[in-house]
Amino acid sequence: MNKHIEDYGFIGNMMSGALVARDGSIDWLCLPHFDSHACFAALLGTPAHGHWQIRPADPVLRTTRRYQPGTAILETRFETASGACTLIDCMPFSDNEREVDVLRVVRGETGRVALCMELVIRFDYGQIVPWVRHRDYGLSAVAGPDALQLFSPVDLVGRDMTTVAEFTVSAGEHLPFTLAYHPSHWPERPLQNCEERVAQTARRWRDWSCRCEFALPEGHxxxxxxxxxxxxxxxxxxxxxxxxxxxxxxxxxxxxxxxxxxxxxxxxxxxxxxxxxxxxxxxxxxxxxxxxxxxxxxxxxxxxxxxxxxxxxxxxxxxxxxxxxxxxxxxxxxxxxxxxxxxxxxxxxxxxxxxxxxxxxxxxxxxxxxxxxxxxxxxxxxxxxxxxxxxxxxxxxxxxxxxxxxxxxxxxxxxxxxxxxxxxxxxxxxxxxxxxxxxxxxxxxxxxxxxxxxxxxxxxxxxxxxxxxxxxxxxxxxxxxxxxxxxxxxxxxxxxxxxxxxxxxxxxxxxxxxxxxxxxxxxxxxxxxxxxxxxxxxxxxxxxxxxxxxxxxxxxxxxxxxxxxxxxxxxxxxxxxxxxxxxxxxxxxxxxxxxxxxxxxxxxxxxxxxxxxxxxxxxxxxxxxxxx
CATH class of the missing domain: 1.50.10.10 (Glycosyltransferase)
Known part of the structure; x- marks a missing residue:
């Protein structure tokens, strides 16, 4: 059963954009541009056609979400019996249209939450399985002209053409993930500070949105x-x-x-x-x-x-x-x-x-x-x-x-x-x-x-x-x-x-x-x-x-x-x-x-x-x- 269209949130960076479902799954993403081939196409098929999900391992009692005010940065809060955590999704602005990233940060709010991650990369709208190699920073995936790198702080395991991980987050802890695109004939990219890039993106969005001259009080x-x-x-x-x-x-x-x-x-x-x-x-x-x-x-x-x-x-x-x-x-x-x-x-x-x-x-x-x-x-x-x-x-x-x-x-x-x-x-x-x-x-x-x-x-x-x-x-x-x-x-x-x-x-x-x-x-x-x-x-x-x-x-x-x-x-x-x-x-x-x-x-x-x-x-x- 497909998720409802209204179950999705939108993140973007004026190069491309992604749809993030209420359950923490990115089900649509075209890289590096809006009109590029999708590497996550579960929206039009099944998870096997490409998606990236981060979610609690235990039953979720309540899910709420919002945008950080004045930005396109999405926050999804999961509450479980053992605690609560927030998944922050963001696409930072880029000066290089061939280098486009998706940033995800898991922030512990209360207690201790067990989480799991599932990553299925399928280039060309869910059709092409890439060559995946594990790296000291996470993994790389290459197929034809396209390459992705996942910078991950947790251990990744390959299982049935899928990358999975299990980890926990405690109150006050932050776990950053970066999915970075570049043309496959370019050298691999170095790790950048994920959380600082999220903060920079938020500042740039707020600088722009505060220029709006629609004369109504905030909160209306x-x-x-x-x-x-x-x-x-x-x-x-x-x-x-x-x-x-x-x-x-x-x-x-x-x-x-x-x-x-x-x-x-x-x-x-x-x-x-x-x-x-x-x-x-x-x-x-x-x-x-x-x-x-x-x-x-x-x-x-x-x-x-x-x-x-x-x-x-x-x-x-x-x-x-x-x-x-x-x-x-x-x-x-x-x-x-x-x-x-x-x-x-x-x-x-x-x-x-x-x-x-x-x-x-x-x-x-x-x-x-x-x-x-x-x-x-x-x-x-x-x-x-x-x-x-x-x-x-x-x-x-x-x-x-x-x-x-x-x-x-x-x-x-x-x-x-x-x-x-x-x-x-x-x-x-x-x-x-x-x-x-x-x-x-x-x-x-x-x-x-x-x-x-x-x-x-x-x-x-x-x-x-x-x-x-x-x-x-x-x-x-x-x-x-x-x-x-x-x-x-x-x-x-x-x-x-x-x-x-x-x-x-x-x-x-x-x-x-x-x-x-x-x-x-x-x-x-x-x-x-x-x-x-x-x-x-x-x-x-x-x-x-x-x-x-x-x-x-x-x-x-x-x-x-x-x-x-x-x-x-x-x-x-x-x-x-x-x-x-x-x-x-x-x-x-x-x-x-x-x-x-x-x-x-x-x-x-x-x-x-x-x-x-x-x-x-x-x-x-x-x-x-x-x-x-």
């Missing part, structure tokens, strides 16, 4: 939620290039046992505006500038070759393959590496790109003349392409259509071009852009509106709805008090809300080329919070926002989706899009009329239980109404 649930989301976003950033991966993982399913399993260890352009807004509104201008520069480097070139996503260094070929030797999380097959959606045509992308650069101008980011030249070139190409079909925001594999959201973002692209001239004095054919903008607006209002449903619909000629229509007011296409927007929100509440959460669409109503269903896409529910704020429905916005906060795990982390029936998170984890949407919704709520008062129920799930055993109750959201 919104402050903690925003801070944890920003730390997660920072940890998902690839330091050498500033690219931000959508999630740490691949192939965590959108429905247990289903086939909707994708690799999210890449950088999506459609996240870019929301990323920039979240960073700038929180005071992180350097990070926002670095992200914009990554964006400009990635998309540089012929605008006809603009992609929806890129690798963390700007790679364009992200070939999708299946890994048949992995059974998948909860038997959810296939396990995929790479993402074929990189080759799709999605006409919303130019709009997201130009909107991002527009936001940068509004916040007075350093002007980049090459960026404006690129935008003009993209708009020239989009004049020829805006009325074509595409695969849409959700990357459907059921054929191209005239998706309303794609057309909406084409309108946004030309609108931002017009505003660049009108508001910032840049040079461009503004009259032509105004004319194209007007044509697209009329086209959407004529063909994207379904008079029988009294709503905009997912694609021209269709009847199904799409949560991306909630962005119409946010991008400025319609005002929030426009009857058509109000009616569309009402239709989404009727048809896409399930157990108080918003589905991105209903697969049964939208032939997307894949069988099965999926959970509620969490970012879409945050979009509804934003829509409520813009419509003046603050009480409903607050109720939905607090409901969403309650879905985080005990560490404040969110996956891509949520299944309210099972009370479980679904999809890749932790999901940048969910955390970005949380930050922006919190800012929108706080800037509308100030934050909600602190309340006792502002908590995440009980650390000692599965979220499924104490799932939040479904939220009842009133039907949409027009102001006044």
């Amino acid at each position: 649930a919104w402050h903690d939620a925003v801070s944890r989301s920003l730390i997660t976003l920072k940890a998902l950033t690839f330091q050498p290039t500033a690219g931000i991966v959508a999630a740490l993982t691949t192939s965590l399913p959108e429905r247990l046992g289903g086939v909707r399993n994708w690799d999210y260890r890449y950088c999506w352009l459609r996240d870019s505006t929301l990323v920039l807004q979240a960073l700038l509104a929180s005071g992180y201008r350097d990070e926002a500038h670095a992200w914009r520069q990554w964006l400009l480097r990635a998309v540089a070139g012929d605008p006809r070759q603009l992609q929806i996503m890129y690798g963390i260094r700007g790679e364009r070929r992200l070939t999708e393959v299946e890994l048949p030797w992995l059974p998948g999380y909860a038997e959810s097959r296939p396990v995929r590496v790479g993402n074929a959606a990189y080759g799709q045509r999605q006409l919303d992308v130019p709009g997201e790109l130009l909107d991002t650069l527009h936001v940068g101008r509004k916040f007075n980011l350093e002007r980049n003349e090459d960026a404006w030249s690129l935008q003009r070139t993209i708009l020239k190409q989009l004049e020829q392409d805006w009325n074509k079909t595409d695969e849409g925001i959700w990357e459907v594999r059921g054929g191209q259509k005239h998706f309303t959201h794609s057309r909406l973002m084409c309108w946004t692209a030309f609108d931002r071009g017009v505003k660049a001239v009108e508001e910032f004095g840049l040079d461009g054919p503004v009259e032509r852009w105004r004319e194209v903008r007007a044509r697209i607006h009329a086209d959407i209002c004529t063909h994207g509106w379904n008079p029988d449903k009294r709503s905009f619909v997912q694609f021209y000629g269709g009847t199904s709805l799409d949560a991306s229509l909630l962005l119409m007011a946010q991008v400025g296409f319609l005002s929030a008090d426009d009857p058509r927007f109000i009616d569309t929100v009402a239709a989404i509440e009727r048809e896409l809300m399930q157990d108080g959460l918003v589905l991105r669409y209903r697969p049964a109503d939208t032939p997307d080329g894949l069988p099965g269903d999926e959970g509620a896409f969490l970012a879409c529910s945050f979009w509804l919070v934003d829509a409520y704020v813009m419509m003046g429905r603050r009480d409903e916005a607050l109720a939905l926002f607090e409901h969403l906060l309650a879905l985080r795990n005990d560490l404040g982390l969110l996956a891509e989706e949520y299944d309210a029936t099972l009370g479980r998170q679904l999809g890749n984890f932790p999901q940048a899009f969910s955390h970005i949407a949380l930050v922006n919704a919190a800012h929108n709520l706080a800037s509308s009329h100030g934050p909600a008062p602190q309340r006792a129920e502002h908590t995440v799930a009980d650390p000692g239980s599965h979220a499924g055993s104490s799932a939040p109750q479904p939220l009842k959201v009133p039907a949409a109404r027009r102001p006044g």
